[in-house]
Amino acid sequence: xxDIVSETVPPQKRPFSMxxxxxxxxxxxxxxxxxxxxxxxxxxxxxxGPEGDAFKHYAALAKGSVYMKVLGNTMxxxxxxxxxxxxxxxxxxxxxxxxxxxGQMIALGLVVLTFWISILVRTYAWIVVLGxxxxxxxxxxxxxxxxxxxxxxxxxxxxxxxxxxxLLPFLVLPLxxxxxxxxxRVLQAAESMGASPSTIFFRIFFPLTIPALAAGxxxxxxxxxxxxxxxxxxxxGRVPMIANMLDTLVNRMPRWELAAAISTALLxxxxxxxxxxxxxxxKSRIQ
Amino acid sequence: MKTIVRSGLKALALGALLMSSTGLAQxxxxxxxxxxxGGPSGxxxxxxxxxxxxEKTGIKVVRExxxxxxxxxxxxxxKNVTSALNELxxxxxxxxxxxxxxxxxxxxxxxxxxxxxxxxxxxxLGWQYYSTILAWRDDAKPLNGWKDLWDVENFPGKRALPxxxxxxLPMALIADGVEPKDLYPLDLDRxxxxxxxxxxxxAVWWQAGAQPPQLLKDNEVQYAVAWSGRVTxxxxxxxxxxxxxxxxxxFGVPKGIDPEQKAxxxxxxxxxxxxxxxxxxxxxxxxxxxxxxxxxxxxxxRLDKFPTASKNKAVQFMMDxxxxxxxxxxxxxxxQEFKLGL
Numbered sequence: 064x065x066d067i068v069s070e071t072v073p074p075q076k077r078p079f080s081m082x083x084x085x086x087x088x089x090x091x092x093x094x095x096x097x098x099x100x101x102x103x104x105x106x107x108x109x110x111x112g113p114e115g116d117a118f119k120h121y122a123a124l125a126k127g128s129v130y131m132k133v134l135g136n137t138m139x140x141x142x143x144x145x146x147x148x149x150x151x152x153x154x155x156x157x158x159x160x161x162x163x164x165x166g167q168m169i170a171l172g173l174v175v176l177t178f179w180i181s182i183l184v185r186t187y188a189w190i191v192v193l194g195x196x197x198x199x200x201x202x203x204x205x206x207x208x209x210x211x212x213x214x215x216x217x218x219x220x221x222x223x224x225x226x227x228x229x230l231l232p233f234l235v236l237p238l239x240x241x242x243x244x245x246x247x248r249v250l251q252a253a254e255s256m257g258a259s260p261s262t263i264f265f266r267i268f269f270p271l272t273i274p275a276l277a278a279g280x281x282x283x284x285x286x287x288x289x290x291x292x293x294x295x296x297x298x299x300g301r302v303p304m305i306a307n308m309l310d311t312l313v314n315r316m317p318r319w320e321l322a323a324a325i326s327t328a329l330l331x332x333x334x335x336x337x338x339x340x341x342x343x344x345x346k347s348r349i350q
Numbered sequence: 351m352k353t354i355v356r357s358g359l360k361a362l363a364l365g366a367l368l369m370s371s372t373g374l375a376q377x378x379x380x381x382x383x384x385x386x387x388g389g390p391s392g393x394x395x396x397x398x399x400x401x402x403x404x405e406k407t408g409i410k411v412v413r414e415x416x417x418x419x420x421x422x423x424x425x426x427x428x429k430n431v432t433s434a435l436n437e438l439x440x441x442x443x444x445x446x447x448x449x450x451x452x453x454x455x456x457x458x459x460x461x462x463x464x465x466x467x468x469x470x471x472x473x474x475l476g477w478q479y480y481s482t483i484l485a486w487r488d489d490a491k492p493l494n495g496w497k498d499l500w501d502v503e504n505f506p507g508k509r510a511l512p513x514x515x516x517x518x519l520p521m522a523l524i525a526d527g528v529e530p531k532d533l534y535p536l537d538l539d540r541x542x543x544x545x546x547x548x549x550x551x552x553a554v555w556w557q558a559g560a561q562p563p564q565l566l567k568d569n570e571v572q573y574a575v576a577w578s579g580r581v582t583x584x585x586x587x588x589x590x591x592x593x594x595x596x597x598x599x600x601f602g603v604p605k606g607i608d609p610e611q612k613a614x615x616x617x618x619x620x621x622x623x624x625x626x627x628x629x630x631x632x633x634x635x636x637x638x639x640x641x642x643x644x645x646x647x648x649x650x651x652r653l654d655k656f657p658t659a660s661k662n663k664a665v666q667f668m669m670d671x672x673x674x675x676x677x678x679x680x681x682x683x684x685x686q687e688f689k690l691g692l
Contacts, residue, residue: 196569300513300555301692314420
């Protein structure tokens with residue numbers, strides 16, 4: 064199979080040369096350095112010290128197990144959100160891929176449309192739908208299926224519904240793009256050799272889209288780590304996530320040193336996942 | 351004659367000099383910035399205090415929200431003080447004092463009208479009383495205190511409680527039988543134990559003051575602990591001040607502020623102490639200022655909505671900001687721990 068791919072899609076060969084227009088990059092680089100990198104370095108500085116006990120705040124972080132637990136809880140929510148996005152997003156992207164070009168445009172428009180509505184409104188709207196006195200619960204009660212309201216919201220399920228709702232396009236759009244780039248002749252070749260539709264899907268189509276799926280999944284995972292509004296509203300305040308805790312430490316306490324240590328730890332985690340994303344993404348492009 | 355002319359000229363010159371210098375001073379402070387909590391409370395600052403201040407001095411006031419210790423600390427530590435006044439909760443005021451983030455107030459310049467002593471601090475002016483009280487939907491069975499909120503047998507329904515330890519732990523202790531006057535030092539173990547009893551009946555732990563009235567109206571919860579100004583004027587919501595927690599919010603001046611700005615801020619603070627202005631502010635949101643002479647100026651038919659109306663003040667307890675400041679770290683850790691166990 065890989066032979067066919069390499070024959071139909073010749074690998075691009077780019078001669079190595081000094082990047083052109085390096086000079087034009089300087090303003091942007093200075094801008095980023097001053098307004099982005101420098102503040103991050105200052106944050107790193109806050110997390111270190113006082114003199115003689117450089118890692119005091121990191122020690123406090125490791126010892127005050129509650130902060131690590133919240134960080135762990137955040138990762139857990141992110142994993143579940145990623146799984147939910149994959150399970151919902153892959154069939155959606157696949158279905159879109161099989162539509163006529165016109166249908167694809169419409170479906171794509173519907174997916175992108177969600178970006179037009181404020182995340183706050185979309186999050187709050189879930190209360191109207193799934194709340195204790197929302198449409199779903201009232202219908203269930205009316206039908207006599209349940210006597211007490213089903214707790215869809217104000218727990219982990221509520222948070223995951225919210226994050227998945229917001230992040231699904233981030234998985235679907237790149238995945239769909241990758242599917243479009245797939246060489247259909249590969250699939251036709253398999254079909255002409257008598258492979259069944261399920262064989263074609265599981266042995267050719269799916270493996271070829273795994274890198275894009277993995278890249279989208281890592282992206283969703285990273286983005287979930289920073290969610291703030293969703294846990295505050297749909298979590299009912301009972302699903303502690305790291306962004307909300309940082310808000311408390313920065314704005315209310317204000318314990319900037321500890322917040323800086325937590326942020327640095329989070330940054331390191333995120334960079335590791337970002338490196339993984341880059342690696343996977345690059346691999347998917349080569350294929 | 352000559353001397354008269356000369357002295358007249360001198361007086362003229364002096365007058366001109368004085369005028370130009372006052373003119374200069376006015377020219378320098380054209381705008382004052384303040385950071386406040388926002389929402390209806392911010393509107394009340396605009397109507398009650400900023401309007402008369404701007405009419406008298408010609409100085410425009412720009413409001414910014416929300417407030418928070420983080421912003422104050424950032425401003426002072428960066429030595430770039432952009433706002434002349436900062437709103438602080440009572441516990442934040444203690445914290446800001448300890449971190450040396452505030453200027454001394456110039457009480458002579460403020461020249462306050464009569465206000466309660468607790469509002470008159472070295473580095474802060476207590477400008478607004480608010481209460482944390484019980485509220486419920488009109489169609490729910492009325493409550494009369496914290497014991498009732500914990501009594502889920504007789505008062506069934508979902509609850510919304512504050513995601514702030516200082517606004518719920520004292521209530522838990524009262525529900526457990528502690529007299530309000532014996533609350534401090536707070537027995538944290540006992541308070542958290544009592545809170546554990548109720549946690550399964552709490553649908554939402556709220557962070558924004560606007561949440562409880564909305565949750566009650568949407569029938570998401572039937573009972574809520576809420577800030578008084580958010581619920582007392584809402585149709586369909588009932589409340590009681592009984593056993594409520596009375597608290598005072600402060601205005602402070604960030605350390606390192608420009609002296610001209612500070613002088614102008616003192617004039618604005620004077621307006622804050624005027625009973626008539628406080629009555630105008632209370633018309634916007636049912637929180638009350640610190641004037642000792644406010645009651646007769648408030649709309650008498652709505653007197654039961656105000657935290658400091660004598661009938662309400664008598665049945666509430668004051669929060670102890672010093673204790674909360676002293677135990678901030680321990681409380682926060684235990685609070686997070688508690689929420690992780692939800």
